[in-house]
Amino acid sequence: MKKILLACNAGMSTSMLVGKMRSAAKELNVDAEINAVSVTELNDLIGEVDIVLLGPQVKFQRAAVEELAAGRIPVDVIDMRDYGTMNGKKVLQKALDLIAKEA
Numbered sequence: 001m002k003k004i005l006l007a008c009n010a011g012m013s014t015s016m017l018v019g020k021m022r023s024a025a026k027e028l029n030v031d032a033e034i035n036a037v038s039v040t041e042l043n044d045l046i047g048e049v050d051i052v053l054l055g056p057q058v059k060f061q062r063a064a065v066e067e068l069a070a071g072r073i074p075v076d077v078i079d080m081r082d083y084g085t086m087n088g089k090k091v092l093q094k095a096l097d098l099i100a101k102e103a
Contacts, residue, residue: 005034052074
């Protein structure tokens with residue numbers, strides 16, 4: 001099972017995208033656990049996931065999150081267009097590609 005964590009300011013706006021990603025995972029028969037949290041919660045959860053995707057509004061925190069990840073997992077920023085259109089399938093595929101690249 002792939003564990004994907006989305007992070008934004010409060011974890012609210014990414015929650016809608018999580019729903020779209022879960023639907024896409026089901027449609028594609030991908031075993032994935034996908035959740036959304038605020039950036040402040042990452043410290044407690046980063047050791048339990050395979051990737052962290054940041055909402056575009058918190059991309060300025062990428063370096064700090066990469067430091068938390070310590071090279072163990074990929075950290076990336078969700079494309080603004082995909083985020084704005086809530087393209088769960090595309091964001092899911094990006095996450096899976098990045099996880100596979102790191103393996």
